[in-house]
Amino acid sequence: MSSHHHLVIITGANRGFGASVAHSYVANSGADTVSFVLVGRNQQGLDSVLTSLRKLTSENNVAVKGAIVGDVDLADMERLDNNLVRIQAAVTELRNESIQSKNVISKSVLINNAGSIGDLSKTAKEMTWQETRAYLDFNVVSFVGLTSAFLKDTLGAYPKEQYPGHKTAIVSISSLLAVQPFSNWSLYAAGKAARDRFLGVIALEEKANNVKTLNYAPGPLNNDMQADVRRTLGDKEQLEIYDGMHKSGSLVNMDDSSRKLVLLLKNDEYTTGGHIDFYDE
Ligand SMILES: NC(=O)c1ccc[n+]([C@@H]2O[C@H](COP(=O)([O-])OP(=O)(O)OC[C@H]3O[C@@H](n4cnc5c(N)ncnc54)[C@H](OP(=O)(O)O)[C@@H]3O)[C@@H](O)[C@H]2O)c1
Known part of the structure; x- marks a missing residue:
């Protein structure tokens, strides 16, 4: 029986940092088998990421399994319950498969990666409560919904008494904005800070449960979201900094950053509930 079979759920896995985390997970997590649940709006993009993950199998000596849960718009509150059920069904199927093949899952990981920047042309006084609500629905409410459902489901599937070695990890892809305000980022900063605190509380509540x-x-990151920031940010001073970083090639390479995250998870030495930045250490 393998002792390193990880189940890894990633939201927004079709492109950008989410896709990069999936690739780094195969290469750097130390797992012998990774069962992915790739979640997002774009079915085709998710399919092609899963195909490319499968191609990494022999090079890294890792078995890659996977399920796609496409057509998941995490901003659509009407469909959130239904989408959570669909994600859970994919997880259950992979778990059942792992039991049948006697390669039981030893670690369950949720990576809350999907996110949006909001309207960076505006300062806080220009925000409406309606756009605030829509922003927080996607970036905070659906994050809480998925995280809570995942936690409950995982702890139910792997009770400590029966599975003392099973570990659970929950990640929020956060930002410097969670711990430091900058002009024009009001909703983004508020959303990331809220997510940080939510996971801080879970860390305390579930410490005894291997979570x-x-x-x-x-x-x-040197990616689409940064290009959107350069196009829309209303604050001139920051714009110059981001433009300069882009021109000088000093934006962070996505794969370097995702490797750091996966190694943190692998080495398991981080303080639970904490906030770690790519530039730390
Ligand atoms: N880029 C940076 O410099 C940077 C810095 C700090 C933190 N982050 C954080 O890193 C995470 C990943 O961002 P990224 O840089 O990879 O950005 P990105 O290139 O804009 O990708 C965003 C991802 O989120 C998905 N997404 C957007 N709206 C969605 C919705 N309503 N429902 C479901 N999925 C949705 C996108 O899917 P679609 O393809 O369907 O749009 C895409 O997969 C975010 O949480 C972001 O805040 C990024």
Whole structure:
């Protein structure tokens, strides 16, 4: 029986940092088998990420299994319950498969990666409560819904008495904005801070249940979201800094940052409930 079979759920796994985390997980987690549940809106993108993950199998000596849960719009509150059920069904199927193949899952990981920047052209006084509500629905409420459902389901599937070695990790892809305010980022900063605290509380509540949580700030990444920031940010001073970083090639490479996250999870030495930045140490 393998002792390193990880179940890994990633939201927004079709592109950007989510796709990069999935690839780094195969290469750097130390797992012999990874069962992915890739969640997102774009079915085709998720399919092609899963195909490329499967291609990493022989090179890294890791078995890759996976399920896609596509057409999941985490901003759509009407469909959130239904989507949570669909995600849970995919998890249950992979778990059952792991029992049948006697390769029981030893670690369950949720990576809350999907996110949006909101309207960075506005300062706080220009925000409406309606756009605030829509922003927080996606970036905080659906995050809480998925995290709580995952936690309850996982602890139910692997009771400590029966599975003393099973570990659970919950990650929020966070930001420097969670711990430091900058102009024009009011909703983004508030959302990331709320997520950080939520996982901080879970860390305390579930300490005795082999559950750890981590808020990981990936650094300013060289990707689509940063391009959106450069296009829309209303604050000139910051814009110059981001433009400069882009031009000088000093934005963070996604794979470097996702590798750091996966190694943190692998080495398991981080303080549960804490906030770690790509630039730390
Ligand atoms: N980029 C940076 O510099 C940076 C810095 C610090 C933190 N972060 C954080 O890193 C995480 C990943 O961002 P990224 O840089 O990879 O951004 P990105 O390139 O804009 O990708 C965002 C991801 O979230 C998904 N998503 C957006 N709206 C969604 C919705 N309503 N329902 C479900 N999925 C949705 C996107 O899917 P679609 O393809 O369907 O749009 C995509 O997979 C975010 O939490 C972000 O806040 C990024």
